[in-house]
Amino acid sequence: MGGIMAGSAGADHGSGADLPLRFPYGRPEFLGLSPDEVECSADHIARPILILSKETRRLPWTTGYAEVINAGKSTHNEDQASCEVLFVKKKTGGANSTPNKNSSTKRRSSLPNGEGLQLKDNSDTDGINLYYWSLFDGHAGSGAAVVASKLLQHHILEQLQEIVDILRNTAVLPPTCLGEEPDNPATNSRTLTRAASLRGGVGAPGSPSTPPTRFFTEKKIPHECLVIGAIESAFKEMDLQIERERTMYNISGGCTALVVVYLLGKLYVANAGDSRAIIIRNGEVIPMSSEFTPETERQRLQYL
DSSP: OOOOOTTSTTSTTTTTTTSOOSSOOOSOGGGOOOHHHHHHHTOTTTOOOOOOOTTOOOSGGGOOOOOOOOTTSSSSOOOEEEEEEEEEEOOOSOOOSSOOTTOSSOBOSOTTTTOOSSOOOOOOOSEEEEEEEEEEOEESOSHHHHHHHHHHHHHHHHHHHTTHHHHHOTTSOOOEEEEEOOOOHHHHTOOOOHHHHHTOOTTOTTOTTSOOOOOEEEEEOOHHHHHHHHHHHHHHHHHHHHHHHTTTSOOOSEEOEEEEEEETTEEEEEEESSOOOEEEETTEEEEOOOOOOHHHHHHHHHHO
């Protein structure tokens, strides 16, 4: 996301150095680090290993977290992560083109302090809960990774709001996609009889102005495909937002994005870039995402 392009503000040539930061630099919120600990984490000589506090349970499902020490390749660790328990409610107002921390979407109470892994009590029954995990491997700066870690989940929520009624109510059928059958040349090129041409007013059967008969095939869309499409759209919107805001903020570099969403009993895994997700079950390693590298993209394009 937010890949570096020639001449863009993300190309680390100082073009965006005078602009304000979109978000201040920090480590993942669920670590609950103080400003001093964040500064200490950038000490390449000490190279500290930071772990979650044993006194609190900050992550849902007893999720663990570890990161490779930065090893001095840049001033700040360019990698970011996020973990949220969220509540998706049907959209009632206008769309928010730039999601932020003040989003009206309800979230669980305070990830950093670890209190209460469940959502806040509310009387709303027109929404669904989801778990969200994400990792962002930054390159050429930490700016894009920080922005994506703060905002990507809001883009996902915004996209899911459009389909929440269908997802939460199994009685509501998914939309039907109409695919037009290819035209039959033999039918469309038939020869008009003299009688037909004589009476060939607009719309008369057999007249040149009569549109050909169309046949459609119905393609039912599974609920899972709606969620996949929502996540794909969110990735696109996040990338566009980063590129758009480079003119207003100092957003350095780019990042990969790896997201896991648990929604209605299913895990959805999405990635952009060369980050990889796997599941280990009964000793078997199951790949859950495919990497995007120059070589894999070359092979994919050649195959197409």
